[in-house]
Amino acid sequence: MPIVNRSIILSLICSWILSVQGQSTPPNILIITADNLGYGDLKINNPESEIKAPRLTELAREGARLTSFYTASPTCTVSRACLLTGRIPQRHGLDYQLPGVEGNYGIGLNHEEILIPQILKSVPTPYTTACFGKWNIGFAEGSRPTERGFDEFIGHASGNMDYYNHNYRTEHDLYKGTEELYRIGEYATDIFADAAIEFIERQSQSDEPWFCYLPFNAPHFPTAGNKQPGQPNIWQAPDWAFEEYGWSPDERDYRKRYAAVVTALDKAIGQVLDALDSSGEAENTFVFFMSDNGGFRLGREGIDIGINDPLRSGGVTCWEGGLRVASMARWPGHIDAGTVIDEPFWSPDLLVACAKLAGASLPEGVKLDGQDPLPILTQGKRSRHNSFFFIYRDHAALRAGDWKIVRENPEDPWQLFNLKNDISESTDLADKRPRQVARLERIFKDWQGSF
Numbered sequence: 001m002p003i004v005n006r007s008i009i010l011s012l013i014c015s016w017i018l019s020v021q022g023q024s025t026p027p028n029i030l031i032i033t034a035d036n037l038g039y040g041d042l043k044i045n046n047p048e049s050e051i052k053a054p055r056l057t058e059l060a061r062e063g064a065r066l067t068s069f070y071t072a073s074p075t076c077t078v079s080r081a082c083l084l085t086g087r088i089p090q091r092h093g094l095d096y097q098l099p100g101v102e103g104n105y106g107i108g109l110n111h112e113e114i115l116i117p118q119i120l121k122s123v124p125t126p127y128t129t130a131c132f133g134k135w136n137i138g139f140a141e142g143s144r145p146t147e148r149g150f151d152e153f154i155g156h157a158s159g160n161m162d163y164y165n166h167n168y169r170t171e172h173d174l175y176k177g178t179e180e181l182y183r184i185g186e187y188a189t190d191i192f193a194d195a196a197i198e199f200i201e202r203q204s205q206s207d208e209p210w211f212c213y214l215p216f217n218a219p220h221f222p223t224a225g226n227k228q229p230g231q232p233n234i235w236q237a238p239d240w241a242f243e244e245y246g247w248s249p250d251e252r253d254y255r256k257r258y259a260a261v262v263t264a265l266d267k268a269i270g271q272v273l274d275a276l277d278s279s280g281e282a283e284n285t286f287v288f289f290m291s292d293n294g295g296f297r298l299g300r301e302g303i304d305i306g307i308n309d310p311l312r313s314g315g316v317t318c319w320e321g322g323l324r325v326a327s328m329a330r331w332p333g334h335i336d337a338g339t340v341i342d343e344p345f346w347s348p349d350l351l352v353a354c355a356k357l358a359g360a361s362l363p364e365g366v367k368l369d370g371q372d373p374l375p376i377l378t379q380g381k382r383s384r385h386n387s388f389f390f391i392y393r394d395h396a397a398l399r400a401g402d403w404k405i406v407r408e409n410p411e412d413p414w415q416l417f418n419l420k421n422d423i424s425e426s427t428d429l430a431d432k433r434p435r436q437v438a439r440l441e442r443i444f445k446d447w448q449g450s451f
Contacts, residue, residue: 026123026358027331028203028285029211030196030276031350032269033083035076035134035160035220036315038295038306039326041262046309051259052244055270056328059289063330064339064377070346070399071293072369074315074322074392076159077108079292079347080215081137084115086351086370088389090451094137095392097159101169104158108138114363116354117149120211123360128208131155132195133215146177150213153177154195156188160217162226163188163236169225187238189218193268197275204279209358214272219261221296221303234302237261258305283332286357288350291325312425318390318397318406320425334378341376343383344399349373367450387440389447398444405430405440414441 040046042053044060045067072082073089081094089095094109120127130152131145139157146153154176158168165184166174174181174191183191196214203210224233235257239249241264247256269289276282295306297314308314308321315322329335348370355362356372375381387400397406402420407413416430416437430437 025207025284026125026127026209028209028281029120029127029354029357030200030272030285030287031083031211031213032272032287032289033080033133033215034265034289034291034326035215035217036293036295036306037219037262037265037291037326038308038314039291039311039321039324040307040309041295042326045326046307048309049307052263053266055266055273056289056326058270059273059287059330060328060338062332062337063287063328063335064341066327066329066345067340067342068344069290069325069327070323070344070388071290071325072347073390074293074317074395076134076220076292077136078392080135081109081113082369083292083347083350084137084213085109085113086116086348086368087113087366088348088369090389090391090448091367091369098136098138101158101171104136104168105139105171106143107140108143111142111148114366115149116213116351117211119149119351119355119360119363120209120358121149123358125208127358128203128206128210129213130196130199130210131213131215132199133192133213134159134217134220135215144175144178152195152199154181155192155215156217160220160223160226161188162222163217165226165228167226187236187264189216189264189268190238192216193272196272200272200275200279200281204281211354215292216265216268218265218268219258219306221305235261235305237264241267254302255305285331286334286353287330288327288353289329290327290347294321294323294325297321310424316392316395317408318392318395320404320419320423322392322395323390323397329377331378341380343376343381344388345371345373345376345383345385346388387443387447389444396444398440398447400440400443403436403440405437405444416440 043049071079073079075097077097078089085092092113098104117129129150131150133155136159156173158173161168161173222233237260241260242249294308294314296304298304311321313319313321352370352372371384390397394409404417405414414437415428417425
């Protein structure tokens with residue numbers, strides 16, 4: 001091909017890409033995660049919910065509500081590793097919840113794994129990157145956010161900390177970069193939101209694109225091991241959040257206290273989005289919200305409060321209530337406002353989306369489990385996934401099309417559900433559709449053979 005013709009073609013391709021994106025610079029990226037938020041805690045998913053979350057409702061109206069979005073694992077540590085690597089746990093190796101102080105402050109995720117911020121640093125105009133909130137994938141030397149592609153970090157290492165005292169067990173657990181940060185008495189949700197707001201306002205004055213990963217620790221349940229002597233093990237929220245419902249901050253009802261935590265989270269997310277809108281960067285920012293897994297439904301009094309209705313069960317299981325999570329996306333001018341998208345996709349897709357948005361190449365020699373979800377979100381295309389594979393502890397499941405097999409123990413027979421007709425997984429069709437079970441089991445084994 002003559003050089004001049006090649007140059008013309010390359011120029012036309014670049015012009016076409018920019019015209020499709022609608023901007024001359026790559027979009028900013030804001031990924032927000034909640035911690036153990038129930039699918040049915042939000043009224044937009046469950047009209048019976050009494051929890052006040054107006055800003056998340058507004059976010060759904062401004063973009064798309066995603067009704068078949070899955071986390072790749074139903075527990076905190078593993079879910080985050082899948083999101084950041086674009087890989088399921090059987091590939092990245094962190095297939096368990098980090099245990100105790102030793103686990104949370106250990107290596108965690110293999111240092112050879114490539115994370116979203118590292119990919120965003122590889123483009124000609126590198127992204128400025130920040131993480132504010134719950135890390136939970138290892139905090140040994142070399143494992144910390146600022147050692148894995150993030151320029152800035154304010155947050156905690158562990159899977160959960162006290163919302164006001166910021167301790168995990170006996171360890172102080174709030175950090176700025178790699179140094180301890182002492183802001184005892186401030187509500188953790190607000191610390192993380194304020195850090196994101198300051199970052200967005202500062203970066204809006206720059207020509208460099210930015211990526212903000214905002215993994216809130218709310219509404220994770222309280223943990224007795226994090227409490228001071230005499231401190232009750234109850235859900236923690238600011239006084240104003242109780243007053244929103246006409247309740248006293250001394251309210252003892254667990255469900256009411258949980259509602260206040262979610263409302264406080266909702267307001268914090270709204271403040272971050274307000275800052276984004278005020279910065280003038282909203283039109284050029286891809287926003288994605290998800291819960292890391294479903295609310296826990298293990299029967300623990302005062303702890304398992306989140307509701308996943310109409311889904312079955314919850315966190316740490318492979319039922320829909322553990323895997324299908326509350327989610328929404330906003331990108332003005334690209335994602336139609338007020339839409340509901342029921343095409344299934346999952347958290348590993350976000351790494352691919354970030355790379356596509358930034359114009360970055362995907363890592364070579366790395367088996368990714370994500371597909372580009374942008375055509376689903378912006379063009380109404382069908383999902384490119386043929387199936388979704390899940391294993392956590394003894395639980396396992398596979399979804400292919402509208403069909404899903406699930407079992408709670410390797411010795412158990414598979415149960416079969418048609419999710420299009422039975423989102424609650426209430427009617428086991430395995431005995432009536434043995435060929436369908438056999439088909440999905442073959443796909444499950446094909447996944448296993450790929451590791």
